[in-house]
Each structure stands twice: as structure tokens, then as C-alpha cells.
Amino acid sequence: MQLKVYLFEDLALKHALQPLTQHRLVAELWAGTSTLERKWPARVLNADQADILVMSGVVPTPSTFQLLNQLPADSSYVYEGQVLAQRGQGTHRIEQYLHSLQHPEDLLAYQAEFLRDEIKGNNPVPGNNTYIQPKDIYIHHSARVQGSILDASKGPIYIGEDVNIQIGTLIQGPAALLKGTTTNIGAKIRPNTTIGPGCKVGGEINHCIFFPFSNKAHEGYLGNSIVGSFSNLGALTNGSNLRNDIQTVSLYDYTLKGPRNTGLKSLGQIIGDYVTTGVGTNLNTGTVIGSHCNLSSIGFPPRYIPSFSYGEYPALKSFDFEKAYASACAWIELKNQEIPENLRQSMEEIWKADTSFRN
Template identity: 80%
Template sequence: MQLSVYLFEDQASKAALQPLTQHRQVAELWVGTSTLESKWPTLVSSPEMADIQVMSSVLPLPSTFEILSQLPADSSYVYQGQILAQRGKGASPLEKHLPFLNHPEELLNFQSVFLRAEIKGNNPAPGNNTFICSEEIYIHPSASVKGSILDASLGPIYIGEGVNIQIGTLIQGPAALLKDATTNIGAKIRPNTTIGPGCKVGGEINHCIFFPFSNKAHDGYLGNTIVGSFSNLGALTNGSNLRNDIQPVSLYDYTLKAQRNTGLKSIGQIIGDFVTTGVSTSFNTGTVIGSHCNVSSIGFPPRYIPSFSFGEYPSLRAFDFEKAYAAACAWINLKNQQIPENLRQSMEEIWKADTSFRN
């Protein structure tokens, strides 16, 4: 029996997952082939309609579903004082750990799990391509794949509706290119990568998640990186994902307002929405970039760039709000999407929240 689930937003969790949650709810974060909320079997729009209420940062894994189904009536699962799920009034708390997101980089940790679970091959005919382990490859009938090599020997590959794979593209699974995504000539897509709907990518991309409608169309390397929506990384933009001394990487933490040791050796960049970079911009290992930034640099910019930063490092300054709003609308229009009615309000909230950091 499937449970009807209501996802509730925890504001502390939403704050900790910035900058990826500056323009979206936690449930709208992407991992694998879709958003978190789309992975729940039966979602309802109000708690009154739900069998169970679940915090939106809880990961919808098969093990999670099994644990939730065992929650008694009028009880809740609590972990370190945080309510993760409750049934009815939740009056009886039970200490239980469910997998949930504490930090944005943790999305990358679950890429392989979700990609392998969600992709089912349809054994397409290779045509003028080379397919390795074609039984693990899915290609939508409307997709175009020309003169490319797809290697699913280490994990499945998903090529979605309307995707355009241009000649010379190399893809190693597990990987997913979602609706209307495009690769440029000679793109290299390495394992555990999701290219979101409407994205255009090129160069070398390894273990990354691209949220919808972003571009990295030209040469340059990104690894262990998450890119928000409507961002555009200029030609030869590069990001380091490994320290020279092979020590664990630290990331700026919006809750701590300081660097946090991730304990991970491979972390590239966490990039918000509406971020553009100039030609040949390079980012250091573990760089966090807020939303609505327009950045270029000869050397490495700081490892934390607040939202609404503008210019060529070291001469970064505040991005004029009206120009930033116009730029955001232009990118939305370029991708043939509707401008959200609350875009200006959402931008104003981000502007106010990051003002002290820009100063």
C-alpha cells in the first residue's frame, strides 16, 4: 500500500541548502533524473489529506519508504531534535534516522544511487554511433544521437525527449541528459552526471548536476559541481575539484557563515541561479557562488562569492539590482520560459539577505 505523503518545508534546512534553495523549495532540488518531490509515489497538497507528513529534505529512497510505512499512528520520527516525519498528531516521538540532506554537496553523494535506480535501458539500435552495453542505454524516440560513443559498462545512460547529442560526444554512465538538453561537438560527459532539461553543455563534465536551463557550452572542466538554473558559464570556464595536497575540502556554509570542513576530497563548485562567468574564468576547489552573479577573473576569485556580485576579480562590486533583474528576465526569455510573477520579490529577498557579505 502506497502512503499519501505531504512534504513540509523546514526553514533551517532550506537555509542550510543555499544557494541552491534561494529561488526554490527543498523539494524542487534535482538529483538523478528528476526533482526530489517527483520521486515520492503519492504526494498530496495539504497535511489533512496525507497519511504521513515528511520533511522535504528527506531522501525518497526505497529504504525510506519502508521505514515510513512502519511509523505507528500519532507518532513521529525524530533525529537529534528534528522532526523528520509524523503520522497524525505525532504525539509519540521515536528516535529514528532517515537519510536527509544537511548540505548542498550531499546531492552529489546520491547521484549514483538515483541514476542506477531510475534508468531502465531500451537497447537502442546504434546507427552511426558506438554503444557499449546497449541494454543499459535508454534513448527516447524523439532524441537525436549522431556519431557519438555511449559507454554504459559502468552504469546506465538516459537520453531523454528531444535531446540532441552532437557528433563526437562521449558519455560514460551512469548519466542522464534530460528533456531538450544539447551537447556541443566533442563534449565529454563522465559518470554520475545529470544534464537538466534545456541545458547546453560542452567540454568535460564529471560527476555534476546541472539544474534546468543552464549552459556550459564550450571547452573547460567541471567536476563534482552543482549548477543552478539559468546560469551560463563562458568559454574555458574551469573549476578545480581536488586540492593539491589531497586534503578534505571546505565549503562556505550559509548557516555557520563560515567555512565548513566537508570531509570530502573531491568538491568543485556550488553555483546558484542566474550566474554568468566571463571567458577563461577559473574557480578554486570548494567555491560557493550565490545567485545573480556576473563574474570574471584572471586569477582565482574568492571561495565564497555572495549573491549579486559583479565584475572582474579583484574589483568585484554589487550588481545593480535593476540590471540583474533585466539579465534574469533575458535568460528566462532566451530559454523560452515564463517569467515567474514572484521573481522580483524573490530577488529582493536574496539581495537583502546577502547585503552584509557584499559589503
């Protein structure tokens, strides 16, 4: 019998995972082939209906499910003072680590595991394509794949509903291209990459997560990066993911209000929602860009760009709120989506929170 799980949000964690959580809950973050909340086998929307309460940042892996099944009645798993899971009253506290998100880049660490666990191949007929290890390739019957090479020898590949893979596309698994995604001619999708629903991608993409309805349609490299929703990286936008001195990468931390050494040697960009970059923009290793930014640069802009930044570096200024709102609505409409009722309110909250950084 599957546990009925209720996910609760931790506000401190939501703050720490910015800019990815500026417009969404922690449970709504993407990895593998879905959001985190959709990976729970039996999720309920009311705590009173649940067998167990789980912090939404807990990573839903088989080892996590096993530990939750072992949690006794009226007990809770606690790690470093944080309640991670609770059954009943939770009065009996058990010190137990569960895999949990702490920082935005942690999503990338679980990509390979999620993709391998979630993708089951359907052995498609090659047609005019080349499939390497087709038993580990899934292609939805409505997808269009033309003149491309899909290599699943190192991990499975998922091509979802209404996906359009244009000629010359190269895909190395594990990788997932979700509903309504389009690749441009000659796109190169490398391992541990998720392209979310409604995205359009091209150039070279390696170990990245694209949240729904974003674009990087033309040439340029992006590696070890996460891109929020309704963002558009202009042609020849390039992101570095390795320092020239091969040292570990520091990343702006919203909790520390300053840089944090990630301990990682490969880490590119963490990009919020509704971000646009101009043609030829170059982004440095370990760059964080807040939501609602419109920027361009020939040189490398700062490694932290606050939300609602606008212009060509070094002349960045505050993005006029009404123009930013109109831009967000335009991108939503371009992707044939409905404008959320709370969009303006959500944007106002982000505007206030990041005002001091822009100034």
C-alpha cells in the same frame, strides 16, 4: 497501497542549502532524473489528505520508503530533535535516523543511487553510434544522437525527449541528459552526472548536477559540482575539484557564515541561479557562488562570492539591482520560458539577505 505523502519545508534546512534554495524549495532540488518531490510515489498537496507528513529534506530512497511504511499510527520519527516524519498526531516519538540532506553537496552523494534506480534501458539500435552495454541505455524516440559513444558498462544512461547529442560526444554512465538538452561537438559527460532540462553543455563534466536551463557549452572542466538554473559558464571556464595537497575541502556555509570542512577530498563548485562567468574564468576547489552574479577573472576569485556580485576579480562590486533583474529576464526569455510573477520579490529577498557580505 502507496502512502500519500505530504512534504513540509524546514526553514533552517532551506537556509543551510543556499544558494541552491534561494529561488526554490528544498523539495524542488534536482538529483538523478528529477526533483526530489517527484521521486515520492504518491505525493499530495494538502496535509489533511496525507497518510504521513515528511520533511522535504528526507531523501526518497527504497530504505526510506520501507521505514515510513513501518511508522505506527500517531507516531513520529525524530532525529537529534528534528521531526523527520509524522503519522497522525505524532505524539509517540521514535528516535530514528532517515537519510536527509544537511548540506548542498549532499545531493551529489545520492547521484549514483538515484541514476541506477531510475534509469531503465530500452536497448536502442546503434545506427551510426557506438553503444557499450546497450541494454542499460535508454534513448527517447525523439532524441537525436549522431556519431557518438555511449558506455553503460559502469552504469545506465538516459537520453530524454528532444535531446540533441552532437557528433563526437562521449557519455559514461550512470548519467542522464533530460528533456531538451544539447551537447556540443566533442562533449565528454562522465559518470554520476545529470544535465537538467533545456541545458546546453560541452567540454568535460564529471559527477555534476545541472539544474534546468543552464549552459556550459564550450571547453573547460567542471567536476563534483552543482549549477543552478539559468546560469551560463563562459568558454574555458574551469573549476578545480581537488586540492593540490589532497586534503579535505572546506566550503562556505550559510548557517555558520564561514567555512565548514566537508570531509570530502573531491568537491568543486556550488553555483546559484542566474550566474554568468566570463571567458577563461578559473574557480578554486570548494567555491560557492550566490545567485545573480556576473563575474570574470584570470586568477582565482574568492571561494565565497555573495549574491549580486559583479565585475572582474579583484574589482568585484555590487550588481545593480535593475540590471541584474533585466539580465535574469533576458536569460529566461532566451530559454523560451515565462518570467515568474514572484521573480522580483524573490530577488529582493536575496539582495537584502546578502547585502552585508557584499559590503
